[in-house]
Amino acid sequence: MKTLAHILAALMLTLLVASCQNSSVDDLSPNGAGTQLPEKLVQSMKAKGMSLTSPVMFRIFKEESVLEVWKRKDNGRYDMVTNYQICKWSGKLGPKFIEGDRQAPEGFYAVRPAQMNPKSSYYLSFNTGFPNALDRALGRTGANLMVHGACSSSGCYSMTDAQVAQIYAFARDAFKGGQESIQLEAFPFRMTAANMARYRDDPNYGFWKNLKEGYDHFEITKVPPKVDVCEKKYVFNHTSDPNAPIAATATCPPSDQPESLKMAYQSYQTSYETAFSSMVGKGKITPPSRSIQGIAEAKIIADWSARRARGERVTQEPPSLSPQDKDAATKPQVMVRLASAVAADKAKEEREASKRTRMGKSIASAAPAPITLAPSPVPSATAVTQQPVAVPQTTAALTPEGAAPAAEQPAPAKKPWWKIIGN
Helix, strand or coil, X not given: CHHHHHHHHHHHHHHHHHHHHHCCHHHHCCCCCCCCCCHHHHHHHHHCCCCCCCCEEEEEECXXXXXXXXXXXXXXXXXXXXXXXXXXXCCCEXXXXXXXXXXXXXXXXXXXXXXXXXXXXXXXXXXXXXXXXXXXXCCCCCCCCEEECCCCCCCCEECCHHHHXXXXXXXXXXXXXXXXXXXXXXECCCCCHHHHHHCCCCCCHHHHHHHHHHHHHHHHHCCCCCEEXXXXXXXXXXXXCCCCCCCCCCCCCCCCCCHHHHHHHHHHHHHHHHHHHHHHHHCCCCCCCCECCCHHHHHHHHHHHHHHHCCCCEECCCCCCCHHHCCHHHCCCCEECCHHHHHHHHHHHHHHHHHHHHHHHHHHHHCCCCCCCCCCCCCHXXXXXXXXXXXXXXXXXXXXXXXXXXXXXXXXXCCXXXXXXXX
């Protein structure tokens, strides 16, 4: 037995040393945090002039349910490496307003090493960085909005475990290469002229036009834009000074964008406006998807979420103010309760039933013994044969479970005993 133990110990030590020599310490982290990118993908990056540890950027499109991975090439511009179909994202098109509205955020966010979670309950995850400076300036609330695995979402962007392992690896390797923060851009849809025309009447359209400015800057330069917030809106590549004092609620300072960027952006916008006008003239060929109708709907959904969390009976789906759902109010609503709330109620009923049973048994055992009075003497010649008197039976609903039935008592010879006492 000692020999076998020594052999096993030596084998374990050999495996541990080999693993440390051939991979990083991160590979020993749980939940696949050390997953390496497929060799085919690595070769594709090299062919495009990218290294394994070159900077990375993520773009998310809700309506298309796509997460794109972009990496920097040797020439400084970014190119898309791959994309993943989002398994599930929460809520509708539109930003996140308040805690409990079940909305996945939209906007420009920074992911830093401290936001990576290799021990996530959802396999692997990283925090999007919500709320950012603009969210806080607009009074938007919420926390722990993630990109994670497990394909389950209540305000997050959820991938399959295999997908998030690769996405996590892209971020991990970029941080190893010295990247301090990764830009995460989350959009309601691809911000083309056709899509903007489809949603021109949406209450979120003003916010989306602001997002489109950053989208356009990246499309023009193929470099993640420098993002700042002033006058409660995003500004992109507004200044080349990384230390320029820009406050989220203050007036925007004068822009010092390079002239070449200004000209390129203006040319891009001229082409866009022509295409947009053309699409508006064609009408909405593809109907718009559901979107959150502002803070009013967010508050309604947040209340629904709170009541659901308390175990109250609520509709199966959260309330909606979307025009597509205007007829839903006249239809019967399926009411549901959380399984945990139902189980808690059942357990409470069982405890109360058990308590009633114990009380019934205690009362039955504490009841005094029946009183038997001796019959009055009578002449032997006129002795009367005693007949038993039946005792009334109680119903099953009133008889304590397990209590013994009362014994039958013989009747007195002449009078019932209670008449004797009463006299």
